[in-house]
Amino acid sequence: QVRHREQLLGLAPPLAPDYAADEVGELAVAFDATLGRLRDTLTRERLFTSDVSHELRTPLMVLASSCELLLESPSLDQRSRSQVERISRACEEMRELVQTFLMLARAQHEDATMSPTVTLTTVAEGLISLWRGPIEAKGLTLIYDPGNPLDTRYNATFLHAVMGNLLRNALHYTDIGFIRLSLEPTGFVVEDSGVGIPEEKRQAMFQPFVRGGEKRGEGLGLGLSLVQRICDSQGWRVTLTTMEPNGCRFHVELNPADI
Numbered sequence: 001q002v003r004h005r006e007q008l009l010g011l012a013p014p015l016a017p018d019y020a021a022d023e024v025g026e027l028a029v030a031f032d033a034t035l036g037r038l039r040d041t042l043t044r045e046r047l048f049t050s051d052v053s054h055e056l057r058t059p060l061m062v063l064a065s066s067c068e069l070l071l072e073s074p075s076l077d078q079r080s081r082s083q084v085e086r087i088s089r090a091c092e093e094m095r096e097l098v099q100t101f102l103m104l105a106r107a108q109h110e111d112a113t114m115s116p117t118v119t120l121t122t123v124a125e126g127l128i129s130l131w132r133g134p135i136e137a138k139g140l141t142l143i144y145d146p147g148n149p150l151d152t153r154y155n156a157t158f159l160h161a162v163m164g165n166l167l168r169n170a171l172h173y174t175d176i177g178f179i180r181l182s183l184e185p186t187g188f189v190v191e192d193s194g195v196g197i198p199e200e201k202r203q204a205m206f207q208p209f210v211r212g213g214e215k216r217g218e219g220l221g222l223g224l225s226l227v228q229r230i231c232d233s234q235g236w237r238v239t240l241t242t243m244e245p246n247g248c249r250f251h252v253e254l255n256p257a258d259i
Contacts, residue, residue: 002031012039046105053102060098064091100161100226104233117153120254121146123160124183131167135179138171147183154254158230162238165223166190166250177247187253196246 001015014032019025067088070076076084103115128144135142163181170179170192177193231238237253 002035009039053098053105056094056098060091060095064088064095067091096157096161096164097226099157100230103155103157104229116156118156118159119151119153120149120159120183120188123154123156123163124181124188127160127164127167128181130164131171135171138174139176140171140174141178143178143180145180145182148185149183149188150185152186152254155234158234159254162227162230162236162252163188163190165227166252169223169250170194170248174247186255187251189252190250191243191247193243193247196242196248197240 001018006012012035015028015035016025016032019028067084070084071081071088124144124146128142132142167179167181167190170190174192174194178191179193180189180191182189182191227238230236231252235255239251241249241251243249
């Protein structure tokens with residue numbers, strides 16, 4: 001009974017009434033109390049994530065609108081324009097992250113069915129167009145293998161977040177060589193020739209606030225953690241292996257969206 005996933009739902013019946021007032025009954029009472037506290041914690045976390053995501057939407061919209069207005073100004077010099085464009089890109093990334101967290105907080109089935117869906121090819125082509133500039137500006141080669149993906153449709157926000165975070169991670173930790181995105185019938189692979197991740201640290205890299213051995217920039221180490229969380233929520237599977245002589249290979253196997 002304790003192992004059943006339904007026991008974490010808010011309306012799950014207590015365990016104790018099914019047992020006599022003996023040692024097993026006392027154990028059932030203890031489980032009821034512990035599961036109740038766990039349910040309360042999960043509910044608070046979901047509500048907090050949802051509320052914060054909602055509240056962040058408005059200031060992000062104000063920032064994005066302000067950036068658009070500034071970029072239309074003819075008096076803006078090139079250096080200032082570059083800075084405003086950088087702020088605008090950061091706002092867009094934050095908006096996508098907020099949307100992802102908001103959808104993760106909405107675990108109800110009815111919310112999932114209302115989410116827009118897209119094909120694997122659509123998301124891949126959009127991200128290739130978005131990341132080609134930064135990748136090639138770093139002196140790296142971007143390789144895109146469109147493969148033969150099925151016309152299956154997936155949750156747009158989640159698929160974009162997973163693929164985008166893996167491409168961003170590859171760019172972050174690759175200084176020389178290439179980044180490759182390959183599509184498969186029901187999944188995709190992101191490979192790079194970067195610094196790689198030692199075998200003993202691979203599993204930990206999917207935990208929140210854990211970063212690679214060569215820490216770069218000011219990231220919090222949430223990218224791969226978010227990838228894992230999304231895959232868990234969608235029934236997808238992400239695996240990490242090393243490349244020879246160096247680099248990483250992330251393979252994501254997808255299941256169709258429940259629509």
